Amino acid sequence: MTDRLTSLREAIEAVLPNVDGVLALRIGPGGISASHLFSKEHPEDLAKLALWPKEPVPDTLKIILRAHPDAKLAIVCRGCEERGIVEMFKHAQLNLDNVTLIGLQCEQAEAEFCRCAKPFTVHSKTTVGQSIKGVPDPVTEKIAAMSQPERLAFWKQEFEHCIKCYGCRTICPQCFCNVCTLEDEKWVETGRLPMANPSMYHLIRAMHMTAKCVACRECEETCPADIPLAVQFRLMARDVKELFNYEAGAVMDQKPPQLLVLEEGDYERSGLPH
Amino acid sequence: MIEYENVLTTCPYCGTGCALHLQVLDQKLVGVLPAKNHVISEGGLCIKGWNVHAFVNHPDRLKKPLIRKNGKLEEATWDEALKLVADKLGEIKAQSGPDSIAFLSSAKCTNEENYLLQKFARAVIGTNNIDHCARL
Amino acid sequence: MTTEPKIIGFLCNWCSYRGADGAGMARLKYPPNIKIIRVPCSGRVSPELVLRTFREGADGVMVLGCHIGDCHYSTGNHRTAKRMPLLKKLLEYTGIDSERLYINWVSAAEGEKFASVIRDFTEKISTLPPFRETMK
Numbered sequence: 001m002t003d004r005l006t007s008l009r010e011a012i013e014a015v016l017p018n019v020d021g022v023l024a025l026r027i028g029p030g031g032i033s034a035s036h037l038f039s040k041e042h043p044e045d046l047a048k049l050a051l052w053p054k055e056p057v058p059d060t061l062k063i064i065l066r067a068h069p070d071a072k073l074a075i076v077c078r079g080c081e082e083r084g085i086v087e088m089f090k091h092a093q094l095n096l097d098n099v100t101l102i103g104l105q106c107e108q109a110e111a112e113f114c115r116c117a118k119p120f121t122v123h124s125k126t127t128v129g130q131s132i133k134g135v136p137d138p139v140t141e142k143i144a145a146m147s148q149p150e151r152l153a154f155w156k157q158e159f160e161h162c163i164k165c166y167g168c169r170t171i172c173p174q175c176f177c178n179v180c181t182l183e184d185e186k187w188v189e190t191g192r193l194p195m196a197n198p199s200m201y202h203l204i205r206a207m208h209m210t211a212k213c214v215a216c217r218e219c220e221e222t223c224p225a226d227i228p229l230a231v232q233f234r235l236m237a238r239d240v241k242e243l244f245n246y247e248a249g250a251v252m253d254q255k256p257p258q259l260l261v262l263e264e265g266d267y268e269r270s271g272l273p274h
Numbered sequence: 275m276i277e278y279e280n281v282l283t284t285c286p287y288c289g290t291g292c293a294l295h296l297q298v299l300d301q302k303l304v305g306v307l308p309a310k311n312h313v314i315s316e317g318g319l320c321i322k323g324w325n326v327h328a329f330v331n332h333p334d335r336l337k338k339p340l341i342r343k344n345g346k347l348e349e350a351t352w353d354e355a356l357k358l359v360a361d362k363l364g365e366i367k368a369q370s371g372p373d374s375i376a377f378l379s380s381a382k383c384t385n386e387e388n389y390l391l392q393k394f395a396r397a398v399i400g401t402n403n404i405d406h407c408a409r410l
Numbered sequence: 411m412t413t414e415p416k417i418i419g420f421l422c423n424w425c426s427y428r429g430a431d432g433a434g435m436a437r438l439k440y441p442p443n444i445k446i447i448r449v450p451c452s453g454r455v456s457p458e459l460v461l462r463t464f465r466e467g468a469d470g471v472m473v474l475g476c477h478i479g480d481c482h483y484s485t486g487n488h489r490t491a492k493r494m495p496l497l498k499k500l501l502e503y504t505g506i507d508s509e510r511l512y513i514n515w516v517s518a519a520e521g522e523k524f525a526s527v528i529r530d531f532t533e534k535i536s537t538l539p540p541f542r543e544t545m546k
Contacts, residue, residue: 020275020276021276021278023278028280028282029282030282030312031311032282032293032309032310032311032312033310033311034280034282034295034307034309035280035307036278036279036280037276037277037278037279039276041275053310053311053317055307055310056307060278060297060307063297063299063304063305064276064278064299067276067299067300068276071276143503144503146505148502148505148507149505150505151503151504151505152504152505152506152544153505154505155504155505156505156545163320163321164321165318165319165320165321165323165324166321166324167308167318167319167321167324170324171307171308181458186458186462187458187461187462196465197545197546198461198464198465198504198506198545200458200461200462200465202504203457203461203500203504204457204458204461206500206504207457207458207461207493207496207497207500210493210496210500221310221317222308222317222318222319223318224315224318224319224320232500232503232504235499235503236496236499236500236503239495239496239499240496243492243495243496244492257492258492260488260492261485261488262478262488262491262492272491272494272495272513272514272515
């Protein structure tokens with residue numbers, strides 16, 4: 001059996017002649033990898049193809065497609081990145097007509113690092129690697145099992161570490177608004193650290209991520225204070241599944257709940273009075 | 275032809291030395307990504323690092339020295355500006371002594387430039403009043 | 411424990427606000443703890459608005475709108491019905507008592523219901539400690 005790196009290189013080589021570029025990871029100076037646009041003009045770059053650590057490639061794809069709307073591109077995406085691209089497509093951020101998805105299935109160790117429930121792609125026609133089952137998320141379970149005062153104390157302590165770098169917002173593939181609520185002084189106090197409780201920044205962001213978060217955990221990875229940000233989003237995602245039967249990035253033509261007009265059944269599930 | 279590149283560099287703002295990738299699309303700076311497997315920053319950045327690309331091509335950025343003449347800032351040549359600074363520093367030193375002058379250095383300079391400035395302060399002017407904007 | 415809770419009520423102009431009017435016209439008694447803010451539609455009340463109300467020191471927030479199907483803007487209150495249950499969940503996950511946020515539908519004809527809803531909610535909030543203190 002060939003390993004994933006070799007199969008991925010073969011898959012990229014197969015699509016390379018038909019597209020303007022393939023977005024994947026490349027090892028750079030000092031062994032530090034970054035996303036790179038492989039092109040047919042420079043096939044020798046493929047010798048430096050890398051798999052891990054994952055990078056927020058959906059965002060890079062969006063940046064390139066905004067400048068070149070007619071470009072034919074291919075992108076190597078893991079399960080979470082694929083979901084991110086699908087969600088961006090649903091919110092009219094990019095056009096998928098000219099984009100070829102090459103699915104990269106995660107390995108057990110990678111899925112466990114991300115505590116990922118869905119480490120596999122579902123939309124990509126070309127896939128590389130063996131798809132594995134999701135792994136449980138002990139951190140989310142631990143916080144969900146806490147009592148209410150414990151949870152309050154836990155989050156108060158975590159949010160106190162926040163240095164307001166806005167990294168989680170900036171790196172998030174689903175944060176693409178031109179005007180960000182979090183930069184508005186009306187909602188998020190400026191010039192004060194640690195932030196006052198309750199932390200408006202984190203609560204507003206969690207609310208905005210509802211039904212959009214694709215559980216890629218980029219926010220947690222970039223957080224200099226190591227706040228388990230994805231926990232809130234994952235707990236909310238369970239409720240969205242229950243209320244609207246919606247999972248971010250799972251079904252290509254299902255409307256996100258933000259755009260829904262409620263039907264009789266959806267409304268009853270929300271637990272509101274009639 | 276699309277040109278997209280991530281250029282690995284070090285954050286210019288402070289002495290921590292976080293690594294970051296500058297996203298360059300068609301020869302233009304478009305954004306910043308943290309470098310995940312870098313030993314110092316480990317994929318994290320602060321708000322200054324995240325916005326490092328913004329100052330490079332900012333219209334407000336000074337490209338030429340300005341000298342205030344008749345209450346208005348006017349563009350000048352480097353020779354003119356350096357002469358003015360040298361004259362004024364010499365004048366102050368002669369009048370009030372070297373310790374009436376202080377130097378504030380920048381984190382956006384290289385180590386070598388900062389070394390030069392402290393050497394200038396201590397050896398040429400003769401004061402220990404030198405500090406740095408990024409004493410974290 | 412008896413405290414005087416501060417409650418902010420966001421009332422839809424077309425139904426609940428008229429319902430409050432109706433309660434007053436019918437001389438129905440309800441606790442004076444509620445401060446009413448009239449909004450064009452319950453869908454206008456964004457989660458940010460609710461969160462800021464809490465941050466400013468409210469002990470409880472009510473969002474009252476038209477019954478589903480009666481919205482003046484046809485689907486404005488669908489937004490309320492979609493996001494407020496999720497906001498309640500988020501408050502719960504953050505360790506804030508989700509009872510502090512209350513959503514109900516009160517039509518222009520339901521003055522009686524309005525008064526009883528306010529009574530019940532004020533009673534419930536009175537048993538909780540002041541919000542500011544729980545956040546210290």
